[in-house]
Amino acid sequence: MQDQTRNQIGLAIVGCGTIGRIRAKLARDYPGVGWIGLCDVKSDIGKALAEDVQADFFTNDFRELLARPEITATIIATDENFHFDPTMLAVEKGHDLFIEKPLATDARQSAQILAAIEAAGVDAVIGYTQRFRRRFLTVKERLVTGQIGEVHTVVTRALMNRMVPIATVQRTQDRATLTPMVVSGTHSLDMSLWLMEGKTPKTVYAKSNDRVLSKWGTKDSTLGLFEMDDGTLFSMNISWALPEVWPGAVYGLEIGIVGTEGVIDIEDTHRDLVMATNFAQGAGYAPEGYKAPARHVEFLTSYPPGDLYDGELWGPMREETNAWYQRLYTGKRTPHATAQDGHRNLLLTMAMDLSAKRGVPVDLPPDPDELMAELT
Incomplete structure (x- = not known):
């Protein structure tokens, strides 16, 4: 039987662009989210979202945001190249995590993130909306x-x-x-x-x-x-x-x-x-x-x-986001991709690039150091 305990969510969203905005608006409508903090390096984008969702806190510094004691869960919605630092800090803080794919664009950093998640025992999912x-x-x-x-x-x-x-x-x-x-x-x-x-x-x-x-x-x-x-x-x-x-x-x-x-x-x-x-x-x-x-x-x-219908987004990202909030709030099982799935997917996509570069088949799983040495 699934745990039906209600765990009020204190939510941090790092990255207030297109996807961060969608997930923040859904968070404001979800009854289990009791506190929302936002971060973006661009003040105009971040403050506009903070006003739209009546966020409780906004900053340009993810370190300042993730230090807030109200936070129990973090969404990483920055550009692909900037996932590593805020993700590692959120893991250190013990937050449950929703990370937009990929875990990182560096295979070595992806391996570090996965190792940290597994060592900390936090619940981390990856954004594969389909x-x-x-x-x-x-x-x-x-x-x-x-x-x-x-x-x-x-x-x-x-x-x-x-x-x-x-x-x-x-x-x-x-x-x-x-x-x-x-x-x-x-x-x-x-x-x-x-x-x-x-x-x-x-x-x-x-x-x-x-x-x-x-x-x-x-x-x-x-x-x-x-x-x-x-x-x-x-x-x-x-x-x-x-x-x-x-x-x-x-x-x-x-x-x-x-x-x-x-x-x-x-x-x-x-x-x-x-x-x-x-x-x-x-x-x-x-x-x-x-x-x-x-x-x-x-x-x-x-x-x-x-x-969009009547100013709101309807479809799989709404389902995915609300299912994650429900996962945190009630402990419900969901079909989200895990951090392990995310790391595997990154290694396999990079292995395809490596094989194309070498012109020969590549054995799997590839070594992250070898991938980065040859692909960059």
């Missing part, structure tokens, strides 16, 4: 109950327009590990491995190219083939170099799962709901400083966090 969509939960249940027998082949394909890579890499010069797989392909890799739970990747062979996005310091596409410990084959392919006017706001995903007794074919490209209009549509992913070209055709529902 686990909370109805279609994938339905597929997971069918696989767990053996409806297609033993899975032996998985084919995954992800297509994205180039708004995300341009918006991501333009904010930093530290771009060596900001690749299609590490930043975005990790979502479809996590989903595929979650659906294949119990199978362990043994080797990977991958190839990449960079004809379009090389001027931005990243790659266009990475295609890889994993062999699992039981002989299962898993192909994981992504291109995030589609034109900025591509109708998909962010992600278009297809997964084919073949078992000994059946198959599950997932078409998640959002082409079933199309809008064409004379009015210009903005970017699905548009952080500060990024100006996207006008788009006049859109695959509706293709923005991964969800969709």
Whole structure:
């Protein structure tokens, strides 16, 4: 029986951008959150959010925030390159954690974070929002109950327009590990491995190219083939170099799962709901400083966090965030990715980049020091 004790949440959010804002607004509406503190290096963004959610505290210094005695849980929602320091401090303070993927963009730091989390015994989850969509939960249940027998082949394909890579890499010069797989392909890799739970990747062979996005310091596409410990084959392919006017706001995903007794074919490209209009549509992913070209055709529902109705976000990120608050408040089991999942996913995405660089298969799991020595 699950623990139904109500544990009032004192919440810190480090990073008040697009995702931090979404999770903060949901926190203000959740009855189990009794205190909210915010941090962002940009005062205008942070103070605007603090006012909107009536936060109890705001600072530009995450150390000042995480020292507050009211805090029991922390959300790390900074840019990808800046997760390490606030995460390690939150672990030291004993906070429960929600960390936007990845744990870190340095494999050695990711290993340090995981080791610290395990040593401290804190509950830490990673932001893989797609686990909370109805279609994938339905597929997971069918696989767990053996409806297609033993899975032996998985084919995954992800297509994205180039708004995300341009918006991501333009904010930093530290771009060596900001690749299609590490930043975005990790979502479809996590989903595929979650659906294949119990199978362990043994080797990977991958190839990449960079004809379009090389001027931005990243790659266009990475295609890889994993062999699992039981002989299962898993192909994981992504291109995030589609034109900025591509109708998909962010992600278009297809997964084919073949078992000994059946198959599950997932078409998640959002082409079933199309809008064409004379009015210009903005970017699905548009952080500060990024100006996207006008788009006049859109695959509706293709923005991964969800969709706006009446000024509020509805969809998987709402489900994911509220489920985490419920996890903390009542002890409820949830399908969140664990810190172990997050570290594994980072190593595997980097192993694909390493294989593409070497031109040969890479044994798994790779050594974090070896990854960083060769990839940076």
